Structure formats: structure tokens, C-alpha cells
């Protein structure tokens with residue numbers, strides 16, 4: 147198959163590209179290298195440098211593609227609060243540009259990177275996709291708007307779409323500045339240096355962490371699942387278990403074989419206390435089940451941060 151991965155120089159996109167190339171597929175990447183790195187892009191893939199809002203460039207990028215994995219986005223929540231127009235332009239107009247080009251070019255399916263932030267801290271845990279959405283940042287609004295465009299394109303424009311609500315993705319190539327997953331490299335560094343790990347609040351806040359290989363597998367499953375089951379839908383993509391920051395420290399302490407201490411600061415304003423996804427819809431409709439447990443994923447992440 148021929149595939150386009152937008153954002154294929156970034157953390158998640160570049161891992162999807164590697165897996166597609168390994169599977170013998172022809173891969174094109176469209177990335178403006180704003181937060182991604184050209185050296186992340188597999189040498190077998192074709193790299194087009196530019197923005198997803200550039201309609202002419204996107205039209206070239208989708209040419210001949212059967213599936214588009216649309217990962218490119220401004221994904222910093224804080225930046226979206228400071229620069230909502232820029233985030234909206236890249237994420238909403240960019241997604242619309244990709245969908246329109248895909249429909250015009252006869253692309254079979256677009257798999258869209260959405261986010262658990264669309265829930266804005268759901269009351270119901272584990273959270274099913276039917277839970278109310280309540281975005282609490284411009285970033286989250288753009289991700290939800292992209293989902294609506296995906297559904298509308300599936301209904302009106304003849305292109306199949308599947309939206310993936312990722313929950314806290316972590317693993318090799320993750321950027322150290324992404325919220326929450328970022329604590330992993332920070333904790334690893336603190337434990338290796340023997341200094342107390344800085345924890346906001348009591349450390350009992352928990353997240354459903356998702357290992358990158360499972361996110362890649364979910365994308366591949368979403369590319370091939372039967373359209374009548376999944377097209378136009380949004381799915382939680384998560385590990386399906388929640389771990390607190392203190393749980394994470396304990397596991398990292400075991401992996402690195404060190405004693406650890408914490409230094410507690412104020413809770414972060416607006417921080418959601420717990421997230422945990424109901425992942426049964428992805429299991430039923432996409433045939434996707436996460437395989438990497440948290441301790442294993444953390445061990446692989448420690449190894450990557452140690453040896454890069």
C-alpha cells in the first residue's frame with residue numbers, strides 16, 4: 147500500500163512510518179519540522195517539508211495514497227492558550243485541507259490523531275467514547291473539531307475516516323516537553339542523579355499511559371478495519387489501566403535499581419485528577435488490544451533515554 151503520514155517526523159508519526167516501511171509499504175511524509183526532526187524520518191520514506199495548510203503541497207502529498215495517517219498538529223496545550231489562532235489554523239484548517247485533498251484524490255481512508263483532551267476530565271471512569279466531550283483548551287477544541295470534520299467527510303465526501311483519541315502516549319522518541327509523558331524523562335533523570343523527583347501535588351493523580359508501539363498497532367488496525375464498523379467513528383486508544391505518578395516512580399526505581407525520594411510542589415492549576423479509558427470499542431471494532439504493560443513500556447523507554 148502507499149501511505150501518507152503527516153507529522154511523520156514527530157514522535158508518533160515517525161514510529162508509524164517505521165512500522166509501515168518494515169511492512170513493505172511505500173511511505174510519504176509531510177512535515178514542516180516545527181517540532182519534528184528530519185533525522186526521525188525513515189530513510190526509505192519520501193519526505194516533503196511543508197505545512198498541512200498548504201493545499202497545493204497537500205494535493206501532491208496525497209497523490210497515489212491509499213491511506214493517510216494525519217498526525218501533524220500543534221500539540222502543545224499551553225501554546226494553544228497563548229496562540230489560539232495559530233493552533234486553530236494548523237489543526238483545524240490543516241485537518242480540513244488534508245481531508246479535502248484526500249477526498250479529491252480518491253484516498254480510501256484517513257486515520258486522524260485526536261486526543262483524550264476532548265473529554266476535559268470525564269466524571270465516568272473508565273471513560274467510554276459516549277461520555278460527554280468538554281474541551282478545556284483551544285488545543286482540545288481543535289482536536290474535537292477535527293473529529294467532526296472527519297465524520298462529516300465520511301458521511302458526505304466518500305472518504306472513510308477513523309479518529310483516534312490517544313491517551314498520554316509515551317516511549318522512544320517522545321519529546322521531553324509533552325505534558326505528563328514529560329514526567330517520565332524528568333523522573334528518569336532525577337532518579338539517575340539521586341535527587342528528589344519533583345511532583346506536583348500529592349503524586350496520586352493518575353493517567354492512562356499508552357506505549358507508542360500500541361499506538362502504532364492501533365493506527366494500522368484503524369487503517370484496515372471494515373469501514374461499516376468504524377468509518378466516521380472516534381475511538382479511545384489507551385493502555386486501559388491507570389497509574390499514579392507515585393506508581394510510576396516505584397516502577398522506575400525498580401528498573402534503575404535505586405532508592406527514590408519526592409519533592410512535592412503545588413498541584414498544577416486545572417489538572418485533571420484521573421484519566422482511564424474504556425477501550426472496548428477499539429477492541430470490538432478495530433480488533434485492537436494493547437499489548438505492552440506499563441512496567442515493560444517504561445523499561446523500554448528508560449533504555450531509549452539511556453542509550454540515545
Ligand SMILES: NC(=O)c1ccc[n+]([C@@H]2O[C@H](COP(=O)([O-])OP(=O)(O)OC[C@H]3O[C@@H](n4cnc5c(N)ncnc54)[C@H](O)[C@@H]3O)[C@@H](O)[C@H]2O)c1
Nearest residue numbers: 153155156157158178179180181182197198218219221315
Ligand atoms: N503524544 C501524545 O501523548 C498525544 C496525545 C494525544 C494526541 N496526540 C496527537 O498525536 C499527534 C502526534 O503528536 P506527537 O506527540 O507525535 O507530537 P510531535 O510534535 O512529536 O509530532 C507532530 C509533528 O507534526 C509536525 N507538524 C506540526 N504542525 C505542522 C503543520 N502545520 N504542518 C506540517 N507538519 C506539522 C511537527 O513538526 C511534528 O513532526 C498530534 O496530532 C497530537 O495532537 C498526541
